[in-house]
Amino acid sequence: ISKVPISPGLYIVHIAAEMAPIAKVGGLGDVVTGLSKTLQKRGHLVEIILPKYDCMQYDRIHDLKALDFVVESSFDGKQFKNKIWVGTVEGLPVYFIEPLHPSNFFWRGKFYGEPDDFKRFSYFSRAALELLLRAGKKPDIIHCHDWQTAFVAPLYWDLYAPRGLNSARICFTCHNFEYQGTAPASEMASCGLDVQQLNRPDRMQDNTSRDRVNPVKGAVVFSNIVTTVSPTYAQEVRTAEGGKGLHTTVNLHSKKFVGILNGIDTGAWNPAADTFLEIQYSATDLLGKAENKSALRKQLGLSHANSRQPLVSCITRLVPQKGVHLIRHAIYRTMELGGQFILLGSSPLSHIQEEFEGIAKQFEHHDHVRLILKYDESLSRRIYAASDMFIVPSIFEPCGLTQMIAMRYGSIPIARKTGGLNDSVFDINDDTIPLQFRNGFTFANADEQGLNRALERAFNHYRSHPVSWQELVQKVMNLDFSWDSSASQYEELYSKSIARARSFHRT
Ligand code: ADP
Structure with a gap:
């Protein structure tokens, strides 16, 4: 039982590559929506930032409109404009980033599996932080997910906190340690991260290859809170067999690492109200x-x-x-x-x-x-x-x-x-x-x-x-x-981390 009071009305921003039902490949999409809906219901302000993919289910986005607001972000040493869209998905406010970049990063007819995925998502991670900075937002928590938005953690501390986007604690959830997004270290420079500084064993250097960087490792090192999606898996990734090369890193940072079992969105998954079924039913029928x-x-x-x-x-x-x-x-x-x-x-x-x-x-x-x-x-x-x-x-x-x-x-x-x-x-x-x-x-x-x-x-x-x-x-x-019990565990982690930061600033 926590001694830290749960902060009322936190401002939480999720930066993610998936969100159900509009852009879903697997469980990550379900988690972003289910957790966000529950946190919103519990009185928090929750926003989500996604890439504006061409292949999203646009019919499930309400009131989608382009903002009169262009965000410039840096990549490969040049500035690129991003068109920002906003809409509502499952009652949640979502920002969509459309990069006006010649590579058409999110105009590929699919979410993942492109040869330049590292570029696509390191670009997106940076643009998402740029959006928060330019819009003057002051979130309490920035929650990023999996390797695609793992770049957010080092980018935040190295580039954005010094520029004034410094209200937040960073939470990183790894939904699967198999996907780490490693790449040659030099590729990291495109999004503005310092290769010399970060390609070190205690930072982002891959544990098995010295000339590669590992975004998931970076997020484990640079986030305030690191979670994975069940208690048993949290134990398994601390072993050589389960950690896919990251067990030593996770063990080193075990104090901030915890496994929280996902819930499901029981509103969206409900046989008594599921209109896709031949007939709705319940446990009593x-x-x-x-x-x-x-x-x-x-x-x-x-x-x-x-x-x-x-x-x-x-x-x-x-x-x-x-x-x-x-x-x-x-x-x-x-x-x-x-x-x-x-x-x-x-x-x-x-x-x-x-x-x-x-x-x-x-x-x-x-x-x-x-x-x-x-x-x-x-x-x-x-x-x-x-x-x-x-x-x-x-x-x-x-x-x-x-x-x-x-x-x-x-x-x-x-x-x-x-x-x-x-x-x-x-x-x-x-x-x-x-x-x-x-x-x-x-x-x-x-x-x-x-x-x-x-x-x-x-x-x-x-x-x-x-x-x-x-x-x-x-x-x-x-x-x-349902997400209720898991969301309250996230809420407690967020609150504790914010409380720790405040007590640190007072001393
Ligand atoms: P993972 O994230 O590893 O794919 P999960 O069990 O966490 O696995 O989540 C899988 C989600 O994707 C579930 O919501 C499941 O219903 C859905 N899903 C997986 N394959 C298909 C498919 N072929 N058609 C429709 N939904 C699918």
């Missing part, structure tokens, strides 16, 4: 869930002869982290067990995308398996609603949101015990966990045997104990995965 199962099976051309045939699904980016070989295995094992399987996923890696396209083709007209290899939010909602079971066999998983969304929609998670999965899925047979928290099926080893056993236990339970299964479905739908 599971017939509605059964109707969604039947409707989706028809929609996808799967057999719907037996309403008690277990439907297993998986919704994910198809990257090695997610245990793609186990996902593939689960398709075949589910079939052998007499269930149905739906995979919704897409891969930024062409060899994985192609492999799954092969499998999708094999099952194109199959009665019990369907693979849909694209990003499709409305379909994802129909799948969460229709499924009986939901697999998350990740090799590592910083937090993972799909298991929580699945539970909210009454699908029972089958998850590997790692990272945030270990903090949110508790095996129904685990005697060390109080009964009221047990909510799914877990396995320890990332291998086929581990997954098989958990899947088989789930199938047995579903088939042999239908009443108990239904109670389990109702129970997981009633669990609280």
Whole structure:
């Protein structure tokens, strides 16, 4: 229990590369929106700064307009103008930066995966700080996320605090230590950071390559608060195996480092109000869930002869982290067990995308398996609603949101015990966990045997104990995965950091 009073009405600015639903690749987008909405509801002023991508969902931005206000920011030693747009997304004020730069940084038809990503996002980080400075804003907290906006931390202290943008504490959240954005040290000069000063082992130098800089390391070193997205993952990244080269850095800065489990936006993910569903339903009306199962099976051309045939699904980016070989295995094992399987996923890696396209083709007209290899939010909602079971066999998983969304929609998670999965899925047979928290099926080893056993236990339970299964479905739908408790932890971190800064200035 904190002795620091929570500051009322903080002014918090998030600088991020994603925001759901307008610019979302994965969980980062959900977190920025969910955390911001909850902080706003708790009485804080929250603003978000995003790049103005061409490929955003513009129909979900309200009152978008260009400001009569151009911000000039420096890059490669030259000044570039930025057009500033403002709009409302999910009730949150958002600034969009449109660089008037010949490289058209955010006019690429995609969010990430461009050869000049380092330039695109170091440019954006600098322009976002320039906007705050020029607009005379005095935030209490600047919260940046992942390597794309990690540059904000060193830029703030080295360039912007000396120029008068000095009201803020910097909070950095790392949503996944796999993506560190390293680049040759010289590239950092473009955004105005001092290569000589920063390419040092105690600052931004990559821990495995002396001529490369590491933005995530820079943000860990230069931020006042560093968080990651679950307590278990926070422990894992402190080990050589989990830290992807940054464990020594995280350990050195462990005093300011903490893991806070993400929530989900329970307003946006609500089966009782989800208009994408065939029919809305709640924990007290599971017939509605059964109707969604039947409707989706028809929609996808799967057999719907037996309403008690277990439907297993998986919704994910198809990257090695997610245990793609186990996902593939689960398709075949589910079939052998007499269930149905739906995979919704897409891969930024062409060899994985192609492999799954092969499998999708094999099952194109199959009665019990369907693979849909694209990003499709409305379909994802129909799948969460229709499924009986939901697999998350990740090799590592910083937090993972799909298991929580699945539970909210009454699908029972089958998850590997790692990272945030270990903090949110508790095996129904685990005697060390109080009964009221047990909510799914877990396995320890990332291998086929581990997954098989958990899947088989789930199938047995579903088939042999239908009443108990239904109670389990109702129970997981009633669990609280909202942002309330996590947002209050962020609030406390912010307040403590601000209080520390104030006491420092007084002495
Ligand atoms: P990560 O951030 O590693 O991708 P998370 O589990 O934290 O994983 O978040 C994944 C989010 O992206 C969830 O909201 C999930 O529903 C969504 N998602 C992933 N793949 C797809 C897809 N192919 N279509 C629609 N939504 C998807």
